[in-house]
Amino acid sequence: MNQKHHDKVAIITGGAAGIGRAFALRLAAEGATVLIVDRAPGDDVVSEIKAAHGHAASYQCDVSNPADVKSLAANILSAFGRCDVLVNNAGIFPSCPFEDLTFEQWREMIAVNLDSVFLMSKQFVPGMRLRKWGRVINLTSNSYAQVAPGLTHYIASKAGVIGFTRALASEVGADGVTVNAIAPGFTRTPGTLARKPNFSGLTSEQLFEVQASRQAIPRPSKPDDLAGALSFLASDDAAFFTAQTLYVDGGQVRSG
Numbered sequence: 001m002n003q004k005h006h007d008k009v010a011i012i013t014g015g016a017a018g019i020g021r022a023f024a025l026r027l028a029a030e031g032a033t034v035l036i037v038d039r040a041p042g043d044d045v046v047s048e049i050k051a052a053h054g055h056a057a058s059y060q061c062d063v064s065n066p067a068d069v070k071s072l073a074a075n076i077l078s079a080f081g082r083c084d085v086l087v088n089n090a091g092i093f094p095s096c097p098f099e100d101l102t103f104e105q106w107r108e109m110i111a112v113n114l115d116s117v118f119l120m121s122k123q124f125v126p127g128m129r130l131r132k133w134g135r136v137i138n139l140t141s142n143s144y145a146q147v148a149p150g151l152t153h154y155i156a157s158k159a160g161v162i163g164f165t166r167a168l169a170s171e172v173g174a175d176g177v178t179v180n181a182i183a184p185g186f187t188r189t190p191g192t193l194a195r196k197p198n199f200s201g202l203t204s205e206q207l208f209e210v211q212a213s214r215q216a217i218p219r220p221s222k223p224d225d226l227a228g229a230l231s232f233l234a235s236d237d238a239a240f241f242t243a244q245t246l247y248v249d250g251g252q253v254r255s256g
């Protein structure tokens, strides 16, 4: 692997598992110091990175909790001095028919998937602007552009992520900070494997196949399929690329 992220400090929320774990391994392999921020322990991923002679640390934190995020930022800034790449990946995706959805479920979804993006960006974007270099990469979902019953709260949160991405990009672009989103398709992770059969009654394994059959590249998505896009967005090569949503879903959603 080349070391194109050498000297960069990258925070990856939700980096203990799934897509975030693949992102952490990729950026570390390309030279970044990777800080895993997750409400679950990230020690296994840190050990894997260190065993490959990379640099990593992990922090346990609920990124939807303002007090937790504030003290996290103080700890990270005192230990590492800065954050160059912020990957807002932590998310939840329980489905629920709209008629059964409670306000508490709605609030939890918005808190974890959207408030967290605001809270983390508030802490780390000002330093990027001062240093005239930064990358914010937010995880949305290709379900935003699809028929997806049972996901009003999820899709509202991920649409919010796209709106936040575009709006923040226009405020910070002059300071060398780019803000983009990645929209995966249905990807094999601990989270999707644990989901309950949805309205169609399909298990996750069946749904991987159904979704794959709707893609231009007809095979199920895995976390590593998303890591190249992340690496590009985090790099100097992407300096003129901002306010965009990259659909990395095997061509299931065709934009343009």
Ligand SMILES: NC(=O)c1ccc[n+]([C@@H]2O[C@H](COP(=O)([O-])OP(=O)(O)OC[C@H]3O[C@@H](n4cnc5c(N)ncnc54)[C@H](O)[C@@H]3O)[C@@H](O)[C@H]2O)c1
Pocket (backbone or CB within 6 Å): 013, 014, 015, 016, 017, 018, 019, 020, 037, 038, 039, 040, 061, 062, 063, 064, 089, 090, 091, 092, 093, 112, 139, 140, 141, 142, 143, 183, 184, 185, 186, 187, 188, 189, 190, 191, 192
């Ligand atoms: N897997 C997919 O099919 C898919 C598709 C589209 C978008 N996404 C998005 O990609 C992201 C990652 O999904 P995944 O499938 O890897 O999920 P996952 O459930 O496999 O892993 C998510 C990680 O985030 C952590 N996390 C959850 N809530 C948190 C919180 N409040 N604070 C800190 N950490 C928290 C979990 O502990 C876990 O380690 C999510 O934002 C998800 O919405 C996933």
